[in-house]
Amino acid sequence: MSDNKEYKFSDETLATAQRIIRRYPEGKEKSALIPLLHLAQAEFDGWLSPGAMDCVSALLKIQPIEAYEVASFYSMFNLKPVGKCVIEVCRTSSCWLLGAEDIVRHIEKKLNIHVGETTTDGMFTLKTVECLGSCGTAPMLQCGGDYYENLTFDKVDNLLEKMKSEGKRRVYTKDDMINI
Amino acid sequence: MGRKLLLENDHIEGIRKLDVYRKHGGYSSLEKALKTMTPEQVVEEVKASGLRGRGGAGFPTGMKWSFIAKPAGVPRYVVCNADESEPGTFKDRYLMERIPHLLIEGMIASSFALGARTSFIYIRGEYFYVARILEQAIAEAYEAGLLGKNIMNSGFDHDCYVQVGAGAYICGEETALIESLEGKRGNPRIKPPFPAVAGLYGCPTVVNNVETIAAVVPIIKDGGAAYASIGVGKSTGTKLISASGHINKPGVYEIELGVPVEEFIYSEQYCGGIRNGKKLKAVVAGGSSVPILPADLILKTAAGESRLMTYESLADGGFASGTMLGSGGFIVMDEDTSIVKNLWNFTRFYHHESCGQCSPCREGTGWMEKILHKILDGNGTLADVDLLWDIQSKIEGKTICPLGDAASWPVASAIRHFRSEFEEYVRNGKSIKDVKHYFRLHQVAEA
Ligand SMILES: Cc1cc2nc3c(=O)[nH]c(=O)nc-3n(C[C@H](O)[C@H](O)[C@H](O)COP(=O)(O)O)c2cc1C
Ligand code: SF4
Ligand code: FES
Numbered sequence: 001m002s003d004n005k006e007y008k009f010s011d012e013t014l015a016t017a018q019r020i021i022r023r024y025p026e027g028k029e030k031s032a033l034i035p036l037l038h039l040a041q042a043e044f045d046g047w048l049s050p051g052a053m054d055c056v057s058a059l060l061k062i063q064p065i066e067a068y069e070v071a072s073f074y075s076m077f078n079l080k081p082v083g084k085c086v087i088e089v090c091r092t093s094s095c096w097l098l099g100a101e102d103i104v105r106h107i108e109k110k111l112n113i114h115v116g117e118t119t120t121d122g123m124f125t126l127k128t129v130e131c132l133g134s135c136g137t138a139p140m141l142q143c144g145g146d147y148y149e150n151l152t153f154d155k156v157d158n159l160l161e162k163m164k165s166e167g168k169r170r171v172y173t174k175d176d177m178i179n180i
Numbered sequence: 181m182g183r184k185l186l187l188e189n190d191h192i193e194g195i196r197k198l199d200v201y202r203k204h205g206g207y208s209s210l211e212k213a214l215k216t217m218t219p220e221q222v223v224e225e226v227k228a229s230g231l232r233g234r235g236g237a238g239f240p241t242g243m244k245w246s247f248i249a250k251p252a253g254v255p256r257y258v259v260c261n262a263d264e265s266e267p268g269t270f271k272d273r274y275l276m277e278r279i280p281h282l283l284i285e286g287m288i289a290s291s292f293a294l295g296a297r298t299s300f301i302y303i304r305g306e307y308f309y310v311a312r313i314l315e316q317a318i319a320e321a322y323e324a325g326l327l328g329k330n331i332m333n334s335g336f337d338h339d340c341y342v343q344v345g346a347g348a349y350i351c352g353e354e355t356a357l358i359e360s361l362e363g364k365r366g367n368p369r370i371k372p373p374f375p376a377v378a379g380l381y382g383c384p385t386v387v388n389n390v391e392t393i394a395a396v397v398p399i400i401k402d403g404g405a406a407y408a409s410i411g412v413g414k415s416t417g418t419k420l421i422s423a424s425g426h427i428n429k430p431g432v433y434e435i436e437l438g439v440p441v442e443e444f445i446y447s448e449q450y451c452g453g454i455r456n457g458k459k460l461k462a463v464v465a466g467g468s469s470v471p472i473l474p475a476d477l478i479l480k481t482a483a484g485e486s487r488l489m490t491y492e493s494l495a496d497g498g499f500a501s502g503t504m505l506g507s508g509g510f511i512v513m514d515e516d517t518s519i520v521k522n523l524w525n526f527t528r529f530y531h532h533e534s535c536g537q538c539s540p541c542r543e544g545t546g547w548m549e550k551i552l553h554k555i556l557d558g559n560g561t562l563a564d565v566d567l568l569w570d571i572q573s574k575i576e577g578k579t580i581c582p583l584g585d586a587a588s589w590p591v592a593s594a595i596r597h598f599r600s601e602f603e604e605y606v607r608n609g610k611s612i613k614d615v616k617h618y619f620r621l622h623q624v625a626e627a
Binding site: 032 | 255264265266268269270272273304305306308309339341343345346347348349360361362364365366381422423425426430431432464468509511513517522525526529532533
């Protein structure tokens with residue numbers, strides 16, 4: 001299963017992937033699946049197309065279905081295209097107690113989309129997520145690995161403006177996959 | 181002031197770096213263990229300390245360690261549970277972010293005690309930046325000869341790796357974590373066999389929480405007896421509490437076990453009282469899974485004694501009038517909080533996070549969410565409240581892993597202590613529902 005795009009890791013990413021694979025005992029390389037799916041998502045526009053997942057399964061010499069079943073289990077993997085900035089607002093207990101609903105509603109109005117949707121310019125996708133371990137600084141949101149805490153409407157407005165004017169894709173960067 | 185064993189140096193500038201950490205005594209416990217102790221002696225100190233698992237269940241760590249199987253020629257693993265996804269809990273993030281070397285030192289020392297050549301820190305994927313901090317600390321440790329071959333000339337070799345997850349609460353359950361670490365979906369395994377016998381790659385494995393492993397460092401430093409001298413009864417040592425919700429000073433606090441709950445909530449040293457001068461309504465004391473208690477029962481036991489922050493005191497009265505220390509995720513709710521809505525939110529969470537292997541959990545959590553939704557919309561009946569009770573009782577204890585229980589207890593306790601609020605929604609829900617119900621609308625839209 002694949003679209004026409006060619007899915008190939010850059011040399012640098014490939015080297016990182018191989019370093020990760022070497023961590024595990026012989027025959028247990030599948031342990032690298034989740035880290036490699038993260039790499040693929042960062043490399044291929046922030047989401048995992050079937051082609052992107054196939055690229056990972058080929059590297060690990062596993063069946064493609066093994067990558068699909070794992071990718072579909074974990075909420076951080078996007079199985080559909082997403083905007084350059086995926087805004088993930090925590091909707092769980094403490095954030096909810098301190099106004100997460102209002103924050104979500106505010107962002108929806110501001111971006112003119114609903115939760116789960118992407119703006120027409122492809123800049124933002126809005127998601128709600130479960131507790132991100134930032135409850136003492138609620139309400140909060142995450143975008144591309146960065147935490148934005150103690151949110152107010154003003155803070156959210158400034159953040160969205162800044163992201164929009166920078167216009168760059170925010171992913172967990174590959175540098176984050178430091179290797180030993 | 182309470183003594184601090186883990187966060188004593190968290191405010192020191194640059195403590196994240198190896199040289200500063202070492203200047204403040206860092207890695208002296210590891211050195212002591214490697215140069216002056218046998219692995220068995222380290223296990224004995226941990227036993228003597230009375231340390232109990234800080235991940236939620238409170239199982240004695242020394243005992244868990246002594247269960248590890250030691251078949252010849254089979255590798256053993258130490259895995260640190262840094263999945264920290266229990267709503268209301270953020271202490272492990274704080275510890276790893278501030279003092280990463282404390283965890284790494286604990287990992288090496290624990291691995292020495294257990295005879296593990298390799299260890300993994302499994303950290304939730306959303307903590308990516310924290311994983312990076314840990315990786316940097318690990319790189320420093322390798323460079324200084326604290327990891328790798330022949331550590332501190334002791335002949336002990338050890339490698340430690342950080343593994344990131346990808347968003348799944350269930351991967352905090354230790355067997356689901358192991359599955360995930362093997363590159364699979366996070367489906368909990370049926371126990372036995374326990375990880376101590378057959379864990380990662382089928383090998384003997386110990387899984388411990390971040391805070392548990394960090395606590396091994398002061399235990400080695402001052403001895404198990406010194407650790408055990410702090411606290412009350414079987415609740416020894418210090419505990420990190422993540423305090424959040426309607427309080428003046430949310431944050432992570434290291435307490436000596438035994439601080440009165442009332443002092444914890446109201447003193448300036450800790451939570452600083454309820455925000456905006458409101459009254460306390462309820463507390464979820466140990467992460468979303470533990471029973472919720474109304475103000476009177478969290479401050480005092482049913483027998484009228486002052487409730488303390490210990491495993492035993494919080495559990496006093498059983499589920500009829502008590503709760504659990506759990507992960508130490510302390511969520512405080514003021515008088516304006518709707519218990520029914522909060523419960524709906526929790527239940528939605530468990531439904532979302534059920535791995536789907538067992539029908540009582542997979543289906544039951546969904547049913548409970550739907551019924552709560554109906555009640556919140558003012559379309560519920562008194563029979564629905566009884567049905568909720570019935571469903572939770574049929575999930576608890578009947579599933580592969582404790583997520584089923586974790587989904588049941590909040591429901592049971594909310595009905596037990598706040599039944600009149602459910603009835604109020606049944607009677608007047610239509611007029612209450614226009615308050616804030618935005619997430620519920622979405623839930624419908626997304627379904
Ligand atoms: C659904 C579920 C989620 C859990 N999440 C975590 C977690 O995020 N962190 C953690 O340390 N333990 C978690 N646990 C407990 C672990 O299964 C295990 O008991 C713990 O890691 C053992 O370490 P300890 O003895 O040091 O507490 C969870 C358990 C369940 C059932
Ligand atoms: S209780 Fe729930 S989460 Fe646990 S194994 Fe069963 S279905 Fe999965
Ligand atoms: S409840 Fe939002 S970060 Fe924990």
